[in-house]
Amino acid sequence: MSGPLCHRVDLAVLGAGPAGGAAALAASRAGLRVALIDENPEAGGQVWRKPVRPAARSAKADPGEALRADLRAGGLTLLYGRTVWSVGASLDLDLIDGESGRWERVSAGRLVAAGGAHERVVPFPGWTLPGVVGLAGATILLKSHGVAPGRRVLVAGCGPLLFAVAAGLAGTGIDVVGVADLAARGDWLRAMPSLLTRPGLLGQGARWMASLRAAGIPVFFRHALRRAEGATGIERAVIGPVDAEGAPAPGPEHAFAVDALCVGNGLVPGAEVTRLLRAPHRFDRLRGGLVPVTDEAGRTGIPGLYAVGDGAGLRGAAMAALGGEFAGLAAAADAGRLASDAFAREAARLRRAMARERPFSDGMAGMMRLRPAQVRAIPPETVVCRCEDVTRAEIDAAVEAGARDVNQMKQFTRCGMGPCQGRMCGDVAAELVAARVGPREAVGSFTARPPLRPIGFDELMGDFDYADIPIPEPAPL
């Protein structure tokens, strides 16, 4: 029997998106030996994901391509296609190589967690039907795979991805039947001063809107999904008006015959590693939910553990790259490899750059935040936990029966106990418990435990065999 293949480095960076990539490069340039780990076959994260098909590639300068080239040139240990399933108290990481199924370990003593974010969808009846996909998921399908989720598509939810996806679909000849935006037109106008600080991105938004107008695609401001219907896949989607808080408001519903629905209500930080290691966290509505407490350089409450990017609170790609660089340099400084005056100079530069990005970042995060009234309006029979088919009524019943936090509710109902490990339902389930029990801080979050991702027992066992079980010799009589 052989143990895991062990990589010994000075710094492990988990997540090769804008934040993790920048952290790895900064630390490597400061002289640390760095291992960069990602589940995907290439760096870029979700936002700078490498396109699969040449047709899906854009002619524009691509920050993802630049990052991938820098990382390849950087003398780093690049561990792509690896699933991290455990992180120990000494910050050692256990990974499975998806290609070979081999167990590997990265031993560094310092770890930058840059896990990114995943989609939040506020449940509505029918949201589990095939053909309903997340907005971020639709972006990946379109930009990376060059595939549309359907031929007749409704786009619904909140934030800038709505218009990016609708315009992207329309541009490939898909029949986009409408866009339902939780926000009012006035909410976007009020966000305008912050958006004006990034004229390039604002211009991109204006082009999306113009292409929707040109294609005659109706935008229903302050509307949300009421239900989706279909037998083995979505056939019909119904939207209705909502108030400023996201609760259903009086007014006519609109029904659309569709074969796909793209829906997203912002993003949730993937703070699983900091939660697993029991670093201090706080609840921050604007940043997407439960986020690790960090200083400006991403240092958490655990020595040697840094958290950056959207996984440490939603701020977007530009802020993620700056925060990642800050943490990479801090790791080098903390390891005694970067002089304190040099670190101070770099920190001052990064602080100025972050201050420039902050208004846009905060404006976008505000548009994507969870509207609690929308959660409170989820109909009782709606599935909230997709893995275990747990409904809102079952969650409410658990609270009525005495559950006082999300983990008690989970034990009563199995909500969050399935293979996604509460990633899809956790934020909404906590909001539902909080609506009856008290503040979000009081109801907590699902306890993170290894394995961080479902893995096969055979992968876990490797070539460890029955004969390898150590059996002590019996004591002589």
Place this chain on the structure above:
Amino acid sequence: MRITVDGVEWQVEPGEVLSAALLARGRRALRASPRRGAPRGAFCMMGVCQECAITVDGRIRRACVTVVRDGMVVSLEGAGSDKVRMAGAHGA
């Protein structure tokens, strides 16, 4: 290159991701949910939601993070039943 989906041979392009390949060819429903047996398809496309966990070459794999390989055998019939229950991280 070719893959086999429920016994039928499909022509696919190298580099295609399985969930996108299935969706592009009209296969929206991939499995049934374990408790209610409700139809489910790919949802998050980034390896998080586990809705596209199907049987690939005899193992449970997330289609959205699985790149097609020549000769790959994909089964949509078995996944979502007892096999998924046993392989899932139900202790989490």
